[in-house]
Amino acid sequence: MKCIIPLLVFIVISLEANAQDPEQQPTGDHQPTLQVRSNRIYGKLVDENSGKGIEAASVQLYLAHKDSLYEGMLTKSNGNFSFSNISTAYGYKLIISALGYEPFEQIIAASPGENGRFEKDLGNIALHPAIKQLADITITATRPALEMNIDRKVFNVDKSLTATGGTAVDVMKNIPSVSVDIDGNVELRNSTPQIFVDGRPTILTLDQIPADHIEKVELITNPSAKFDASTSGGIINVVLKKEKRFGLNGIVSTSVGVPRVLNGNLSLNLRQGKLNFFMSGGYNQSGGKAKGKTLRENKPGGVTKDYFNQYSVNTRFRKFSSINFGFDYFMDNRNTFSITQRFGGGNSKSDEVQEQEYLNSSKVLAYYGNRVGDSRWGFNRNSTRASYKHTFPQEGRELTADITYNYGKGSSNSTILNRYFYPDGSIYKPSATVNNDGRNNNNQVTFEANYLHPIGENAKFETGLRAYFNDYKSYFNVFGYDNGQETKLPLSNNYKYTENINAVYGTYSQKMGTFSFQAGLRAEYSKFDGLLIDNAFKFGYQYPKSLSNIWNALFPSLFLTQRIGEDDEVQVNFSRRIRRPNFWQLNPYIEINDPVNLRQGNPQLQPEFINSFEFNYSKGFKGGNLLGVLYWRNNPNDITQYSDTITAAQYEQLQNAAVDPNAILNTWVNASTTNRYGAEFTLQYKAGTNFDITPSINLQYRKVNARINDIDLSNKGFNWDARLTANYKIKTDKKPVFNNLAFQVMGNYESPRVIPQGKMLSEFSVDFAIRKDLLKNNRGTITFGINDVFNTRRWGTIYDTENFYQDAYRRWNVRNFRLSFSYKFGKADFSLLNRNNRGGGGDED
Template identity: 70%
Template sequence: MKNSTLILVFIFSFFAAYAQNPEQQMPDDPTIQFKQNRIFGKLVDQQSDKAIEAASVQIYNAATDSLVDGMLTKSNGNFSFSHIIPSVTYKIVISALGYEVFEQLIPAASMDKSRAANDKFEKDLGNIAMTPAIKQLEGIVITATKPALEMGIDRKIFNVSKSLTATGGTAVDVMKNIPSVSVDIDGNVELRNSAPQIFVDGRPTILSLDQIPADNIEKVELITNPSAKFDAATSGGIINVVLKKDKRFGLNGIASASVGTPGILSGNLNLNLREGKLNFFASGGFNQSRGKAKGETERENKLNGITQDYFNQHSLNQRRRQFTFLNFGVDYFIDNRNTISVTQRFGGGRFGNNEEQQQEYLESDKTPEYYGFRSSISNSKFNRNSTRVNYKHTFPKQGEELTADLNYNYGQGSSNADIINTYTYPGGAEYKQPSTVRNEGQNNNHQITFQADYSNPISEGSKFEAGVRIYYNTFKSFYNAFSVENGGETKLPLSNNYEYNEMVNAAYMTYSQKFGGFSYQAGLRSEYSKFNGLMVDSAFKFGYEYPAKLKNIWNAFFPSIFLTQQVSEKDQLQFNFSRRIRRPDFWQLNPFIEINDPVNLRQGNPQLQPEFVNSFEINYSHDYKGGNFLAVLYWRNNPNDITQYSDTISAEQYVQLQNAGVDPNAILNTFVNANTTNRYGAEFTLQQKFGSNFDITPTFNLQYRTTNADIDKVNLSNSGINWQGKLTTNYKIKTDRSKVFNNLGFQLIGEYESPRIIPQGKMMAQYGVDFAMRKEFLKNNRASVTFAVNDVFNTKRWGTIYDTETFYQESYRRWNVRNFRLSLSYKFGKADFSLLHRNRGGGGDDE
């Protein structure tokens, strides 16, 4: 930690000094550097390069030659004009005593049918030298109307506003709608059957996806094979959740509310106020859901291949989930080139689960031996908070910028549960004495991340990027389990008191260059990581350090290369490679045994080591009238792959756990390092529009997986093919004949995933259908009402089949149940709103 602190102080000092370079520093000016309808720049003397104060800058409508606005430059030479209309051609005229008059036409942004008239653009004219040599104006940047899915050669961007079925839900509902993404029983997300790194606004987070309201998400970015610029621990790719934050002048906001069944209730308010140098933003909300989820387990226990007995279990879990959050912050636009932002988030939640399990213990001929009944009532609560400070400096050279940010994530949680187990003979008599278990726990977590990035376009066809990152994470927790008998309590070996700290220091650099239609990017990232875990009660230590010795220095380097060929105006081909790392998380390392299910236990393995991933992709993209086609061939090679391993508990473990109502033939699920795993895959995504009202997006992913593993002389090797298909369809009625049906939209999403192999069996097939319809109304479609049905046929469930020498088991569980939601949202805004009650000019409402 001492070394990290010294590095942090050095980096802050370096960047502070760099930003205060007198040739680059820009004094106060009430303008911004974000994309807006504005034109800005700075006047300097060509000979001395000093700022020119009080020069007259006027902007005209070139078509009518009428004056639009005018101002005098500030003491630092800065000027800025806002409320610019992209479709208008402007002429800027600058005059100052002792200098020749400067005139320049700023052409209108080209507008096609897919672009809205109010799209935003900005133009930084840079440092304008007041001499006869006029600096040529570069092309104006415009932003097109966004489709539901934007497909790039290295990433996909999913615009959440187009997702009708996720309205009123959470980020988990959003993920279900995105091609290549699937959600498992516990709400965990997979990208091409691998666990991705979840980012919020470009940085790691301690929030889970079900804590983020869908209505607060602007877009989701999928990066399947990240370059060296990103964390090396992104072996499964990156899913970046970008939250909404408006930057338009005045007051703008969105209010939404949802109600549904079972037990769905939510409300969100998102506000933004921009005035002068400051942009304030705030959002808050509440989200609640309930449901009764069923589960089943059927097991056959064997010895030397001969069936010994059977076990069946039927469960019903009634769950309650509540989340609240408050997010607020401010952007301070110091001048045209410097901005500092501060964001604060407070969030919390409460969970409740009431589960009942009916158990059948059968003889080898399937006659009942005895029955069991297990009742579990558990409650938990948590809070997750974060503070972020961000600084951005843009240089006069277009594209050159420096960013630095500091993130502090912190939170705590607590839980408690009461478990009662009873056993009876088929006739109703008591089989054995009931057992009662009570447990309680608490935890707290602190994460600090500092990151700085510098980007410099060296020439028109080349670019250099570099950055550093420091990450430090501490976690402390205790968990006590007690056997309750005759009014007394006995502490069980399940009790667990632990703490750990994790550190990752990293630096990277990338260089890219373009030659005609060919371009490349080469990068190298270096990371040093360390994980120290401690079981406090037993003083048992576990963890890892990479690289631990100089001879293992290669384990600290992660190269990447991207080669792109623009075959034609509409066709692009790319090859990319990256080396990544997957470090085991705490739950995979912690030797604590979880007993929520008495026949399916879970335990971490403190001997786990990180796995490395070599990822190769070939991408082909083709644009055509009305659509886009993207084909991907990929291969992922995982030496030392972290994989799940299951076996029945030992006699010694059963003696330790029998007071907790654990079955003598319970399965213990843990993790091991396989020798290697290979994934060979092909993915195809088509985005096709039929006219202006109807579009479809089918996605197909085919994967062949091989696992080579040998644990304790048990061969766990396995191989097989699985495939996944998803179809998203959207239709919107546009008619002048009926106000009721005009702007009425429909969305239907269907998904199927075939069985997928695991080392000791396979995952069962999964499938489901979601449907939604939305009606937009009021002026400029500011209001909308959405009706959504998730899991229309109530079929979504997560199941596994284990087939080993000692047992055969089929089981399934559910994350959620079919639900119905009705949501109402309203957008509002006023461009001339001012806290200081000054008229800003311009006017009226702004959508």
């Protein structure tokens, strides 16, 4: 099942794509026994700059010897045209005219081929825009910061002033429905989404992608059967910049700031003839001191035993660099081949100091501790992708295929020194030192093919397959030093795992007047094999294990859409998805970065399944748009966090690592069910030409049903989050220094949110930026930004159980100030192959 189904589907798609004749098959009651293929001339009109098809252009075919009209037509929406039943006795002249473009003519000799047929594919005919300058008048069209469609939201990154000079993490903080936790992890409506880069999975983390390299971010809250079934939390697709305009185009940018902010990025694109070359490179660094605090009351059996307080300061410094390059080869107007290559790497260091207080039940200091940690890590992440696209003469019919190879490795090492003292400063117990040394290697291969076939003008069928293979190896050794003796601790974690997912899908969609629907079904086979090398312990899962539980491999989706008038639309949708536990949730290794808050995986975890329902209402009005969403997510077997104090046996095993005897061990379990009920509203409103505002609010009620070892972990509660983005731009001729000066303010608030044994604390932050366009045609831009103006962005939790109460918070990033400058350049008539080019195309925006 793993390989045979995807292979058969791909063979069928390939045979169908190559066997079908470009001419449409006859329909109706006619059933001829022999079909005669007619002679024809066909092609496609595209805009020279954008490469997009030109609709409703006039295409006329004249008899060359008589200069008389033979036939005429208007191009279709994708720019295609076709003349059939062509006589081979004459030559022809093609004359094309389109509003806003220069006219085009071409002579065509119609001589039959070896089989007696004549078929002339003129390929893509690029029309040059007819540029007419109106005295002192400039007309520009800009995209809004947030485009709200019924099935997804598109966030245009160039409108996010506060993210300029930052990373993709800074971009995510500005997007409605998205939240970023203390470790840079992203949540979409309080669930973990699948992160894509250019529509494919990636091994990159968001803080490794410069914001200046991103064109847009797409949010898909309830993906259809076309997408991976593991996208239970939705999809966030990061689309990188890639120009296709003719000539040479580029943008260069740099940023400086505090603490230790320094960025530089360069993007280039060269489009000439059938080739489109692109390249981007960047360097990004940042630093800062992040504080944390933990206050705990240990109360086994509900009786207070003692108290523990911890205060930490973590000094971090991170730097990343990357380069992307590749090309598109437009072989003809039906076939395009692309290669993309990425190399990236970086390193980070972290110096953390923890001050610890151990108090008795009367809150009197019994002893105190000092913990110093010094950590270093480095990595490289590379990716190679080859893509192919074939478009058929039938409008909308296409075949795409690509293969992606992600590969990389990393290394890490750290030293932790623990010392303990009585209140008078004398030694409480001998100091302990722990050294960690690790390295890892990761390889991922993804193959994907999709075929789209229109059925008439209002229906289409789409099918495809996907094969994913992931191979990961890691070696992590931990040594404790006690009285000069080195001991290898059981914390050492040498492991490897392989993950394999194969899938096929099919969707059918149809439009009937103002009503449309899409129904789809996806089948996936998944297998995870993990191995702890030191003790040969195996763990993992396989879904489905047999045909008897085939339902675990099937994922249907249904979308029903009704348009009401010109600007209103209603949609109801449903999808079934799966959330597979990741490696860290399965690995029984115990992490001790924090001696009082440990983390361990659970090899008994099983995947959870999600039934997701949404009701969407989109209303357009003068100056804006309103999108309202009601949703319900039902999660049987929900993967949720569970915390408890370590046992005496675990403490005995870990005491050489200076772990606190009352440390909390955080792990994961499968709850019975989790239900989320929510409502989300996003308003986009533009007041005049200078001011726009985008408020959004997400309301959610969550109920968890779980019981572990006779302990009831059930919890329920209401939470909400709100975000407001406001933009104002000065337009004036009286004081040029203030002209094109733009301001942006973004505020975010997240209320407390229930978790099985407590709640997450509220969080709020404000970002501010100001940007000035300058130089000729506004090619230059200077931006000053402050992220987290009031230095309030932090992540906190409260655990309240029978055995302990803990109030803690941590931070990852701190408030930073950035000053950025960018410059756009371009030359439409640039020619890499023509050294004597003296054309006057000049710069182009």
